[in-house]
Amino acid sequence: MEKELQHYDASDIQVLEGLEAVRKRPGMYIGTTDVKGLHHLVWEIVDNSIDEALAGFCKNIEIIINKDNSITVKDDGRGIPTEIHPKTGISTVETVYTVLHAGGKFGGGGYKVSGGLHGVGASVVNALSFWVNVNVYKNGKIYEARFEHGGKTVKKLTEVGTCEANRTGTIVSFKPDPDIFDTEIYDYETLKVRTRELAFLNKGLKLTLRDDRDNIDTTGDSFCYEGGISEYVKYLNRSKQPIHNEIIHLEGEEDGVIFEVAMQYNSGYTDSIYSFVNNINTHDGGTHEEGVRRALTRIINSYAKKTNILKEKDESLTGDDVKEGLTMIISCKHPNPQFEGQTKGRLGNSEVRKLADNVFSKGFERFLLENPDAARIIVEKAMTASRARVAAKKARELTRRKSDLDVVNFGGKLEDCKEKDPSICEIFIVEGDSAGGSAVKGRDSMTQAILPLRGKILNVEKARIDKALSNEEIRTIITAFGTGIGSEFDLSKLRYNKIIIMTDADVDGSHIRVLLLTLFYRFFRPIVEAGHVYAAQPPLFCIKHGKTIKYVLNEEERDNYIASLNENTKYEILRMKGLGEMDAEELNETTMDINTRVLRKITVDDAIAADAAFSKLMGEEVEPRRQFIEENATYSDLDI
Ligand code: 1YM
Numbered sequence: 001m002e003k004e005l006q007h008y009d010a011s012d013i014q015v016l017e018g019l020e021a022v023r024k025r026p027g028m029y030i031g032t033t034d035v036k037g038l039h040h041l042v043w044e045i046v047d048n049s050i051d052e053a054l055a056g057f058c059k060n061i062e063i064i065i066n067k068d069n070s071i072t073v074k075d076d077g078r079g080i081p082t083e084i085h086p087k088t089g090i091s092t093v094e095t096v097y098t099v100l101h102a103g104g105k106f107g108g109g110g111y112k113v114s115g116g117l118h119g120v121g122a123s124v125v126n127a128l129s130f131w132v133n134v135n136v137y138k139n140g141k142i143y144e145a146r147f148e149h150g151g152k153t154v155k156k157l158t159e160v161g162t163c164e165a166n167r168t169g170t171i172v173s174f175k176p177d178p179d180i181f182d183t184e185i186y187d188y189e190t191l192k193v194r195t196r197e198l199a200f201l202n203k204g205l206k207l208t209l210r211d212d213r214d215n216i217d218t219t220g221d222s223f224c225y226e227g228g229i230s231e232y233v234k235y236l237n238r239s240k241q242p243i244h245n246e247i248i249h250l251e252g253e254e255d256g257v258i259f260e261v262a263m264q265y266n267s268g269y270t271d272s273i274y275s276f277v278n279n280i281n282t283h284d285g286g287t288h289e290e291g292v293r294r295a296l297t298r299i300i301n302s303y304a305k306k307t308n309i310l311k312e313k314d315e316s317l318t319g320d321d322v323k324e325g326l327t328m329i330i331s332c333k334h335p336n337p338q339f340e341g342q343t344k345g346r347l348g349n350s351e352v353r354k355l356a357d358n359v360f361s362k363g364f365e366r367f368l369l370e371n372p373d374a375a376r377i378i379v380e381k382a383m384t385a386s387r388a389r390v391a392a393k394k395a396r397e398l399t400r401r402k403s404d405l406d407v408v409n410f411g412g413k414l415e416d417c418k419e420k421d422p423s424i425c426e427i428f429i430v431e432g433d434s435a436g437g438s439a440v441k442g443r444d445s446m447t448q449a450i451l452p453l454r455g456k457i458l459n460v461e462k463a464r465i466d467k468a469l470s471n472e473e474i475r476t477i478i479t480a481f482g483t484g485i486g487s488e489f490d491l492s493k494l495r496y497n498k499i500i501i502m503t504d505a506d507v508d509g510s511h512i513r514v515l516l517l518t519l520f521y522r523f524f525r526p527i528v529e530a531g532h533v534y535a536a537q538p539p540l541f542c543i544k545h546g547k548t549i550k551y552v553l554n555e556e557e558r559d560n561y562i563a564s565l566n567e568n569t570k571y572e573i574l575r576m577k578g579l580g581e582m583d584a585e586e587l588n589e590t591t592m593d594i595n596t597r598v599l600r601k602i603t604v605d606d607a608i609a610a611d612a613a614f615s616k617l618m619g620e621e622v623e624p625r626r627q628f629i630e631e632n633a634t635y636s637d638l639d640i
Pocket of ligand 1: 052077078080081096
């Protein structure tokens with residue numbers, strides 16, 4: 001469809017296809033008729049206002065959700081032309097809203113880029129609406145046209161009043177047709193996210209969103225960013241730690257194609273690179289992204305070599321090395337974009353690759369030369385990433401080789417279970433060798449494997465993958481799980497259905513548990529998400545009376561139990577000291593036996609929230625971590 005729309009010319013502006021065609025196959029024009037399609041209508045109308053802003057005539061756009069879930073979009077552009085259109089014999093407003101292939105080449109002159117439906121958006125919205133009302137302010141007059149029931153004109157463009165001589169603009173209201181859409185309810189947050197994004201992508205343009213459905217007086221949200229995509233980068237990095245102050249912003253134009261990029265590195269290890277063409281997210285990249293990536297790698301390498309930060313003997317930095325911790329927005333405005341791929345999420349225009357490379361390499365090279373401090377930090381970050389990549393590869397090969405061997409006894413540490421069917425196997429990761437010893441004796445050796453840990457494992461939040469992999473304990477865990485890590489991770493290879501962390505009920509135990517969870521969260525997130533991770537709950541007290549021995553998890557249970565005892569029972573309370581001090585039988589009964597033990601499932605409901613919590617907990621800041629461990633020292637709860 002995209003192709004067909006892009007290959008018409010001005011002489012084709014005639015009724016090629018009635019709006020009925022749009023109603024018959026709405027999916028062809030707006031993708032879906034679910035809640036997504038419903039919201040899509042708004043952006044088709046807003047697109048016309050944005051085009052007017054890009055042409056330099058519009059500064060303010062207002063979007064309002066009305067009481068009846070209809071939408072109003074207002075702009076202060078020139079107003080849609082009101083004259084009779086020579087080709088159709090009806091007003092241009094009516095033509096734009098009722099003729100499917102009108103738009104695009106209309107009006108002529110000015111800078112015009114379009115995403116999405118390339119100018120047919122207004123007629124598509126009209127076709128899929130119960131009613132549409134258009135008002136144009138221009139020449140001191142107010143004009144109005146109205147369409148109902150899928151775009152049938154019920155009021156031709158008419159003068160309905162006067163306005164201040166210098167006021168211009170367009171106001172469009174529409175109510176989506178309930179016969180077409182599965183839902184009629186607009187979601188404010190959905191509209192807000194995209195409204196904010198459009199403000200970032202179109203610097204200086206003010207976009208306002210308001211919800212008039214509730215009776216409470218809402219002022220809505222207003223977005224206007226003079227810094228454009230630079231402010232977008234700043235926004236994305238808001239809860240991260242940038243490693244240089246400046247946000248690098250580069251811009252260039254050639255043959256009507258505007259190309260812009262903004263970037264800043266943060267101390268993290270992942271990248272956030274988003275690219276747009278005519279304000280549309282190009283999820284699958286394309287030539288604009290390729291040009292930048294190529295130039296970024298080339299320029300950092302040449303700078304690093306020139307300044308001798310990268311030595312002769314060093315390996316060249318790869319594309320992956322230079323994007324570690326990079327937050328970047330690429331925005332291209334193109335008069336004739338070719339969207340490719342299954343979901344049209346890839347820019348295909350080959351000339352853009354060169355433009356992107358040129359603009360980026362010139363500007364970025366200059367930035368590095370003018371900001372030697374930032375340049376050094378950026379290059380050194382890429383070099384650390386490079387070293388980590390090389391070391392991680394070696395370590396991965398090592399663990400891979402190990403896992404090819406008989407895993408039963410590797411490293412002499414893992415006491416594996418006999419059963420091979422993962423669905424009934426469990427692994428206990430146990431704090432300390434002595435508890436490990438008891439656990440081995442007390443386990444059900446058919447289905448329960450034991451992996452004792454010596455002391456504390458490495459804090460992986462603070463360490464890169466290479467350092468983590470050089471840690472013996474971590475390597476053993478990776479090999480035992482069988483899933484691999486990183487790009488090689490495969491959940492289906494997990495060798496145990498339950499991974500049970502068994503640590504003492506004290507501060508050290510809590511600390512080890514948090515370290516393990518951090519490791520799992522960073523390297524084996526799908527295992528946590530799939531609910532395979534548990535914390536064992538060893539008892540804190542043992543109550544003996546007569547021949548009875550009762551284990552309880554905490555003070556509350558202890559007190560309740562004692563209260564339940566017969567008044568003249570002469571009883572004894574023992575505080576359990578640690579896993580290591582229990583004998584095999586005790587450990588089995590209290591903590592391991594599937595019939596008597598208490599396990600707590602570790603869940604990650606919200607991966608993003610968990611990530612933030614882990615960063616806070618495990619990052620550089622000592623105080624929040626200390627507080628957390630102290631608060632959790634009673635072993636009562638650990639909610640990630
Ligand atoms: C709330 C929706 O549609 N604004 C809008 C649309 C147009 C113009 C200005 C406009 C464009 C041109 C010249 C031009 C459109 N005009 C046409 C067409 N807001 C909204 N604001 N003069 C005014 O492109 O040259 C289509 S959209 F085709 F008639 F020119």
